[in-house]
Every structure is written in C-alpha cells, then in structure tokens.
Amino acid sequence: MANDLTLEFQFRNRRFKDAEKGLRTFHRVLKKDWDGSAKVLSAELRGFLDAVAQALVERHSGAWPGGTTTNTLSRRSGGMLESIVNSVDVRGQTFTTIEGVIGGSFIAGVQEFGATIKPKSAKYLTVPLPAALNSDGTPIKKSAREWPNTFVARSKAGNLIIFQRRGAQIIPLYVLKTSVTIPPRLGMQATLSAGLPYFVDRAMDEIVRAVVAAK
Incomplete structure (x- = not known):
C-alpha cells in the first residue's frame, strides 16, 4: 500500500535520489563482504516500520465519534489498525535484497487513498x-x-x-x-516519508557501530 518513498541522500559528496541507493553505496564502501550489516539493517528496518504502525494506532485511536476529524479516525472495532500492525514484515537475507513491507486491510487502503x-x-x-x-x-x-x-x-x-x-x-x-x-485520512505515506530520513541516519550509525565492534 505504501511504495516509492524517496528522499535526497548524500554520502561522500555524492547525492542519491533515494535512501535505498545511498545505503547500498554506503555498504559497498564500508566493507563489501561484511554480511553482518544485513542483520543490523533488517533489525533497524523492522523497528522503523513497527514505529510507523504504532504511530498510526495512536493517531487513530480516539473515541467515536469525536476522534474522527479531517486527518484522524475514531477507533471502532480496531480491526483496521490491527491489520496494519500485523502487516509489518521484513524480507531478504542480504544487504541488497532486504525489503520492508507495511500495508493493511482493504479498509486501510480506502482510508489511506480515499475512495468513492x-x-x-x-x-x-x-x-x-x-x-x-x-x-x-x-x-x-x-x-x-x-x-x-x-x-x-x-x-x-x-x-x-x-x-x-x-x-x-x-x-x-x-x-x-x-x-x-471517503476522504484520505490514514496518513501512512506521510508518516513513512517523515520518518525515513531518521531511519537512514540511525541505520548508518548502527551499522558503523557493529563494524567497529566486530573488528
């Protein structure tokens, strides 16, 4: 449901159009054959997506009907929010194949993008x-x-x-x-985009720490 997240990323005076390319270059320069970086990146990505899901739960858990505004939703059965939390997954075993997934139920998609x-x-x-x-x-x-x-x-x-x-x-x-x-009110894409720069910085810091500790 949430794809194509991009941001400006700079490493060693080279500017990248998105975080994925920047992190991959960082990995190659750091140490091409250090597979431990994949475990660190996987854990950081999982933590980031879990934090995004939790932020959405907190934003859209107001009591009905007052919790529904132009950009928030009231918590009703809780099924939609539960589907978002349960959708978080991180796949891949190497640095270059790791990918993170966050989505949710059909209702979550409707609330994210709007629909008639x-x-x-x-x-x-x-x-x-x-x-x-x-x-x-x-x-x-x-x-x-x-x-x-x-x-x-x-x-x-x-x-x-x-x-x-x-x-x-x-x-x-x-x-x-x-x-x-139904207007778009979930805000998953916006939450991902806002947190992505912090995720990149933290992931790079944690990888560097792991490299130093491994030596």
Missing part, C-alpha cells in the same frame, strides 16, 4: 445512523434487512431514510445513498 464507494448490486448503499450503531461506532446489525418493523420514507431534507417503528416511536436507522465518498 458505490453499491455493487443494490440501488442504494445503507449508511447507518446513530441509532443503528453501538456506543463504539460499530454497526449493531450486519445488514439493514435484519431490523424488524422498518419502512422507507423521504425526510424533510429530501433524503431516503430507513425508519423503524418502536411502539409509538419512529426511529431513523439508515440513510440511503447512491454513493459515498
């Missing part, structure tokens, strides 16, 4: 209103069809609403929409 959601088969999407949600913002029912005693009517504002009869009360449960636009 349209119904696949039905005419409308059913968007739950507060009465159809638990206190943490998760839906009480999996589907609007599971609610008894419902009917559809148009509100004064012109929206189609699924209402439920509860004795003498009429409760609005869902608003019907032909599409819903």
